[in-house]
Structure formats: structure tokens, C-alpha cells
Amino acid sequence: MDFSLTKEQAMLKKLAAQFAEEELEPVAAEIDETHEFPVENFAKMVKLGFTGIGVKEEYGGTGGGMLEKVIAVSEFAKKCMASAATLSIHLIAPHTIQDFGTEEQKQKYLPRLTKGGELGAFALTEPNAGSDAAGVKTVAVYDEATDEYVINGTKCFISGGARAGVLVIFAMTEPKMGTRGMSAFIIEAGMPGFTYGKIENKMGIRGSETAELVFEDLRVPASNMLGKKNGGFKIAMKALNAARIGVAAQAQGVADEAIALAVQYAGERVQFGKPIAALQGIQWYIADMATKTEAARNLTYYAAWLADSGKDFMCEAAMCKYNAAENARFVVNLALQIHGGYGYMHDYPLERMYRDAKITEIYEGTAEVHKVVISRAVMNK
Amino acid sequence: MRIYVCVKQVPDTSGVVAVNEDGTLNRASMQTIINPDDLVAMEQALMIKDATGCQVTAVTMGPPPAEGMLRELLAMGADDAILISAREFGGSDTFATSQIIAAAITYTGLNDEDMIFCGRQAIDGDTAQVGPQIAEKLNLPQISYAAEIKKEGNEVTVKRMLEDGYMMIKQQTPCLVTCISDQDSHPRMMSIAGINAAYKKPYTVLDFETLKDEPLIELDKIGLKGSPTNIFVSFTPPLKGIGVMLEGNDKKTTDKLASMLLEKHVI
DSSP states (O other): OOOOOOHHHHHHHHHHHHHIIIIIHHHHHHHHHHOOOOHHHHHHHHHHTGGGBTSOGGGTOOBOOHHHHHHHHHHHHHHOHHHHHHHHHHTHHHHHHHHHOOHHHHHHHHHHHHTSOOEEEEEOOBTTBSSOGGGOOOEEEEETTTTEEEEEEEEEEEETTTTEEEEEEEEESSGGGGGGGEEEEEEETTOTTEEEEEEOOOSSOTTSOEEEEEEEEEEEEGGGEESSTTOHHHHHHHHHHHHHHHHHHHHHHHHHHHHHHHHHHHHHOEETTEEGGGSHHHHHHHHHHHHHHHHHHHHHHHHHHHHHTTOOOHHHHHHHHHHHHHHHHHHHHHHHHHHHHHHHSTTSHHHHHHHHHHGGGTTTSOHHHHHHHHHHHHHTO | OEEEEEOOEEEOTTSOOOBOTTSSBOGGGSOEEEOHHHHHHHHHHHHHHHHHOOEEEEEEESOGGGHHHHHHHHHHTOSEEEEEOOGGGTTOOHHHHHHHHHHHHHHHOOOTTOEEEEESOOTTTOOOOHHHHHHHHHTOOEEEEEEEEEEETTEEEEEEEETTEEEEEEEESSEEEEEOOOTTOOOOOOOHHHHHHHTTSOEEEEOHHHHTTSTTOOGGGSHHHHOSOOOOOOOOOOOOOOOOOOOOSSHHHHHHHHHHHHHTTOO
16 A cells, blocks of 8 residues: 555645645635635646646646545645635536546537636536436427527536536436436527526635526537436436545645644744743644544545546545545644634734635535435445 | 656755755655756747757766656656666765766767757755766757747857846757746646656666766766765755834835945845
8 A cells, every 4th residue: 555646646735735826825714705616727837738638638637636636726725715615616527527428528528628718617516406306407409400408497506507518517408307308418608598697795715706507598509418418417417426536626725824824923922931832722723623534534545546546436525525625624723713803804814714614524525415415325235 | 859857856845845854855754746847948948849840868867756846847758857866976065966967968878959848947955066067077069047948950140138137049059958947838748648758768777886987977076975065054044034114115215224224235
């Protein structure tokens, strides 16, 4: 058993850390304040190849797999959770197209997403279909005359949805069949009938734009169906399983940074004549934070390794996401506590990190849904 | 056309600086970085590569772990890398180092259209000697303090920065240029495609056996024994005292200030 990264992975970690420090950190507080998607930083991610992680070079990607995604996303999350979320969620679209697309679809869409500068989005959630994908109300009706699907419905809480050039969306092609009647489609920004609704005002990750998507007689060529007709649920679950490891990486990064900030502050803050780091109460906080975070990292790496090895990783993806997200909240909370009043102030990053960390317990499946997935997997072994 | 970029691994002075009992730096216990001015030299070379498609070769002298730095430069965009590494070269001062690097460049080949770029100086020794010494040993013209470099054919135009202005210099190649950073010079980062290629690009180790018969190598002038520089003591200079504050906005105060500055030969 070898826990070390390859030389290339170690270099990627260094690059991602440098990028996060030099490009993401300087704007993290500002985009949180203004709620603006950092267009320039996304362009820089494209230039350096981050947007092609996990995609084959023949499609404009930069190779690697889930572990490379985890490395980059967690380094980004140390300095800017919103940017980490942007990369993590963007990659779902090219990965899903690579996994399920036809050769023609891959040739057409992957280079645009990997190196062409277009943002990707993944749209499954609807007002009445969050954890329960069977509740999807968006419908796609086949028009034989034009060989198109006519899509009507609304998607909500779609990260990057209003910025994306290429989106993977889900609609019912056989509404009576529930999840077995759902299909996936690739759609593009600017298609007639595709408009945007509300941009959400969120508690955290405010630099990652969350949009409502509206489809009104959106006509999509039948050739844009991703995978088989009525095979959408399987695609959605595979994509979400992978995405969960990305969320664990976000949670990992914010926890790592919170520990670093807490250790630094505890060493500098003098009360009763000595740094608070000399107090055992603080030391025990740090010990708990570090131990749980290291355990979370290893579970996340393990899930990524399973995914990269072609093994089943559904249960471990749920475990690592559930665990890392809960840990992020635990660790950021204690780091803020160690900072006392300063931690509560807007001028310190922990206040933002505290708000940002919470989302990891909610999106790409709530903690409760993960417990369902995990318990089923464990009890049905 | 080929540009050699000479680079050095230096201690990260933002971390802990450790000194051995003999006064030399305890490099093993410190984190290392690529010397900042050398990164600027690499960026200048890569910009010329972007414009002309020339070959960029990273060169360093150091122990085997210096490979990590060279691979990062390959990931930034250098085409190949040369590590000059041998026990016999260890402990070399600037005089000995420049001799060995000059010999390595001669061994590898320096053509009429080629150039050698160095950083102005390294943040550990701050001597700014190795670049100019390489030029002397190769009998090449040298331009120091370069902020902009443009290459056309066998002619290079360099903006050479001075304290209170700049010079524009035209020079035939081959030549050596030492580069400084200015507000506009931001060395590029590695790219992921570059990282993927870094361990596949040509990487050469030149050892003592390979270089010892080069005409530029004088065997009694390499390594610690052959270096004319010896460190007798290294110390942290004492902190300067608190400055003198003069208060007042009248002529008397300014006269007093002027007389104090005159006394210290500042004006």
C-alpha cells in the first residue's frame, strides 16, 4: 500500500496551490461580497488546463482522473470555496459526456468544455425534485417530423446554469415510468426556448452563480440525447456519485485551511500572558480538528482511487462526502471559535468559510440521502 | 536557436533560515524555491520561444534533488533540462560554478544564434557574479539588468534598466543576458499539460567524468577546495537603532535636518 502521490500529482498539487494563492484568494472576499462569478479566473483555469482534468487528451482534456480532480478542487477550496465549487461542478458535464456520449457528441462538445473556455452545467434538480429524482416534471416529447425533442419545464439551483455554454439536462421521456422514463440531453446556451429565471441569493459560495433554467418548447435534435432513451436515471446517478467525491474535496480544502488559520492565530493571540496555543483546551481542539480531517482526506482519496480503478464506488463516494462535509462544518466552527470575536467579523476569512462550508452538507445529495445510500449498501451486502 | 536559462535552487527565505557551524547555509533543513530572478529569466526565454519557436534549455548545478526544480521548469514550458551534478563540484563558489556551467554549455553546444539567460542574482548569496562570469569564461558579450528582450535573426535588442532610467542595447548573438523582474514580469505558472509532459522531456545529467576533460575546466579550480572564496563567519547584522524624529514645520527645523544630513555625508 502506497499513500504517496505520483510526481505529476505532487506537481499538480503545487500548481493548484499556487493558482489558488495568487489568483483565487485575492478575489475570494470580493466575489463573496458582490455575488459575481469570476469570469477572468475561469478563463485562467481553462488556460492552465484545470477544466480538462479527467478528460482524455484527444478531446482537449489534460488527462488524469478523480484523484487529480480531488487534488485541484481541494487546493482551490483552501482559498476560495466558490471557485472550487465552480471547477468541481463544471467537470461533471465533460465527464458525463465522456462516459456516456457518442463519438460525435464527444468530438463536438468536449473540446469546448475542456479548452474552449465554455462553462459546463448539470441540471437535474427541480422545485419538487431534489433528493427524489422521480419527481422530475420537465418533459421531452419526440417530434417525428423534425427528429427533435420538444422540452418543457423548469430546473432550479443549477450551479453555473446561466453562464454555461454546454449543459447536461434531464427530462421525462416516459413520464408515467418515473425514474425509468427519464432521459439525458446535451443542450447549448442560446438554443431557442432556453431562458434563465432567478439567480439565487445564497448564504455561501456566493461567487458561484446558482440559476433557475426555463425550457419553453426548447427544441433539441434527437442526436443530442445522451445515452439511451429512458436511460437518464443511470446517467444521473453515475454523475452524482462522482460529483460527491468532488464535494468531499471542497470540504477537505476548507477544513485544511481552517486548521492552518486556527494554528496560526492560536500561536499569535496572547491572553493571560501567553499565546492561547499554550492552553490545553485549544490544543485539544486542534488535535480533534487535525485527526478528523486526516481521516476524511484518506476516505476521500480512497473513494477517488476506487473510481480511478474502475471499481464500484457508490457507497464510498457517499461516505466520503457525508463525512468530509460534516467534518468541514465541525472544523470551521472550531477554527472560528478559536478566533473568538475576530472570527465572527466579516474582515476575517473564517466568517466566509463558515457560510461556505455548510453547502457541502446539502448539495449533490444531503447528508440524510447519503446515510440512506450507505445503510442500504452496508445492510444489503 | 537555443536559449540556455541558468537557474538556481535557493532556500525559501520566507521560512526558517538555518546556518551550519562553519557558517555555510544548512540547505538540507530548509525548504527550497526557484530563485525569483531566474524565473524571470525563464519567462523572458519562454516569451521568445512563444514568438519564434526556439528551444529553451534549463541548466542548473546542484545535488540530484534539484531535478524537482528542473521538472517544474519543463512543466512551465522549457524543452529540455541539464543537471550538472558531481561530488567534485560541491562547495563551488561563484568563480568555480561559472567555470563548470560555462564548460557544460560548451560541451552541449553554443551556436551563433544562441543566447544564455541568467537571473540578475540569487537571493541566497546576492552576488550577481555567476552570470557575468559565465560570459567572461565563454568570451561572450554580456548585458545585465535586462527588463525586455527582443530577438530578430542574430540580433537581440535589450532594455537595460538603470537606477534612474534605461538603455536600449543592440547586440549580436551569441551573448549572455541577466534578467531582472519589473512590475510587468510575471513568470507563468506550470500548466497541467506541461506537468504531464515534464517527465517525458529530454533530461541530461552531466557528471564529473563527462566534463572533466572540457578545455574550460581547470581541475584545481573547482569544488570547495578550488574555490578562492572562503566563508569565515556568517552572522545576522545588528538591528539599526530607532531613527531621530525632528518636529516642527519651520525653517529652523529644516536647517537642522539639512545640517544633520550634511554631517552624515548624505547630501
